[in-house]
Amino acid sequence: MASFGSSWLTQRTQLLFARREAIKARREALYAEFVDEAARLYGDALGHQKDDAADLVKLFALLGRIRLVSPRPVITAAERTFDSIVETYLGSNRTMHEVLEDVHRGGFNFLIEFGEACRQDLARD
Secondary structure, eight states, rough: OOHHHHHHHHHHHHHHHHHHHHHHHHHHHHHHHHHHHHHHHHHHHHHHHOOGGGHHHHHHHHHHHHHHHHHHHHHHHHHHHHHHHHHHSOOOOOOHHHHHHHHTOOOOOHHHHHHHHHHHHHHHH
């Protein structure tokens, strides 16, 4: 009986660990997809001023998925990233020279808060 109990407990622990790792891997993939789409849209927003929200649909959907599975700090950071992209689209277009100047002044930090929040979320598991 003790052997059965020990085997059952070991298997259960391994299954729980595997399940937690799978959930963590899905969140990590979701965060990476959000970063990819946010970076693409931010780059587009630098050179295109527009009021059309159609380009933001995928990012908004990713934000919705993040809201389903993530803690509040990650959600808040994702919302701020989204807002930064919208503000960039509403601003004036920038030339490559202006973009380079922004980079040298420490600009382009629109994903830092999101990255830090994600790193903390993934580290806690």
